Amino acid sequence: MTADLFSLLPTSALAAGAAPDIPAGRLVPAALLGIAVLVVLIVRFKLHPFLSLTLGALTVGAVAGVSMADVLDSYTKGFGSTAASVGILIALGAMFGKLLADSGGADEIVDTIIGRSGTRSLPWAMAAVGAIIGLPMFFEIGLVLLMPVIFLVARRSQQSVIRVGIPALAGLSAMHGLVPPHPGPLVAIDALKANLGVTLGFGILVAIPTIALAGPWFARFAARWVDVPAPDLFEGRESDDDNGPRPSFGVTMLTVLTPVVLMMGKALADILAGKGTAARTVLDFVGTPLIALLIAVLLAMFTLGRGAGMGIKQVSSSLESSLGPIAGIILIVAAGGGFKQTLVDTGIGQLVADWISGSGLSVLLLAWLVAVLIRLATGSATVATVTASGILAPLAAGMSTNEVSLMVLAIGAGSVFFSHVNDAGFWLVKEFFGLKVGQTIKSWSLMETVLSVTGLVLVLLLNLVV
Template structure:
């Protein structure tokens, strides 16, 4: 290492929000980053502060300890907050609208009933995994869990098996979609922070998700069902077929699947056009436009209004009410994600991210493995997959510079896999599963927490294997 290289490592250039360039020694940058993350973790876990406030105060802590002018820190944070809210926030809102319409129209019930009705006792766990994945594609984890619980109870009673035996595969499908596949908030933030190709990440995400769900869902459920043999709770009645509370009229299975897969097909079409079609052609231009995430999700909402809403016999007033009702519950999520973007920008502007990137490049450590480990540590500390993803993305963003597009997409997925590692008592999902399944804390660890850990590790292994061939 030359003297110039050593100077660059110890005194990385800081490009502040006002365009000024400063040199901050590593002896201040490293404690600044560690203290900023510690502040976020302590505020969220110990003082139960909302993650939006925790991320905001963590950003200010980073700048203050690093010795950056506080006005520049505020400018960096607001810049990152605004750009993330404008890009990712719009996608989250559109995704929530579509998910609410899918639930209110009975389309989600139609998917569940069709797949379960065509399954034998042997294929039932695989069908439940498919249901979880399909429902999880457009929906947030918590919404999908609440939606699926009645059918999990009913199927467990009909098959006379532990609720864990059929519930774990469905949860594996939900969780894998949440951590690995856009348009969920975590993957979208990582894609935005790392400047990854969305279509390519979506394609790789599906490739990673399939074996990951298979291992952590139906295969693991065989063991988990023996460890935790719990009958379904009776909170949804006595098991009558009408306990689903579904609408009298539903959109057909074909129409529902058409609506659900519309944004996926459009974004995949753009990714394929970028690879195989020449620039400037009419086809390339059209696919580039309709495959842009905002346009693809906007089209999906419009298609959903026509197919799901009208297919369920909903009038325009009822459809509008459903769409309006989707936005208040995700306001907090948008604020967390946007604040995560602000924290990321603060790390970038102080030069901390570049310092970490330089260290990793010289150490020979696998970038994908490092990304997973960073996300795992933040997940364990905060209990939030989204906070883990946005924080890890900010730290590792400089590593993506100069990497091939495929490797950047795999970096996103490595972070996503790490973000779902070992859900425990500081995770709201842990308590949701415990209460809905009627488990003890120990049983929840042996089933849900173990499944999340297996899902995370399997996802990492598949990502690393992909990294060898792309």
């Protein structure tokens, strides 16, 4: 009898992978209430985003009138596919980043660039350092790694920590929001079925001028509003003589750029090489994100590990210790995939897509606005990206390859808009820099806003010429 009742509900299509025929009068409240539950649990009750996303997905299905069995089916399907496609990449990225830090390779990049810069060019050099370090690392890891360098440079150059630090943070944040293989862009690429190589190329094109404007240019003004000296932290790191040998700058840069070059090679092969040719087959394989990052990690074990005089046990220990801190990130990203799949399978995503299609408004602008609203509410760039991608996924099916990649970037730009008190990054910057809340808003939060708006403008301009 129970099975017969379930079969009468408009949810059988959900289990079959198609959107059920649920009225808009139920779908809209379901989406709004699901997102509201997600926001309230994260912001008000400080519940972990993994649990909040899970409960939000269940709320969406319950309000939409979908059976809990089918909701769980959708959620676990989205969770599993996201963990498989993105979780592995996050783990490999964490291993690579840990080797880069433990070997002294990151310090070598920083010291080399800073050593060749004058006082006036230091902010630009710091922006370059932030972008390079941010390419393979998560924002939080890059932030902690760069803090001693930011303070040391500020003290030696007798400049405000804001003048030196904001450009580095802009480089880190832009890479985090716009350029794969970071979790946010990868999730959006997976959800929207975007071309990785095209998105990577567009992401770098947008990121460079965005970093210049939100970093060195904005820092000139922010340093006037918030003029603070470097805190007395990390005073002991005036010299690296006692830290052992480092891999050379050239070897380190070659290793850092290896996965990017491989992924770009795949994109070029898809455009220039014919199907079935040896070059296309090889580049399609080695340019796949999983293989590209795997090659980078294996290469780093030799170039960075051996270059720093690390033994096999030290390299193994570094790789092992990298996985614990990112377990939570993988769970959040996978749960975001589950939440996204619930939105898609109930038909909410298609409803929004149909509304956007008939609204006459720019799809890219709306994608940015959706990400901005979720970012402001939850404080999480990753949650904003995965949720906005899930809502907009049905719309991407009818768009060109370039437009889908630009939508990924529009969502990424929106996901970093105005970091405030519900964002962990806000408190990291405040505490490390020794700022008050108001000072953090006038420097860090406004920098994130400039970065977000500039990214959107450049995406819209790029859309006019591609």
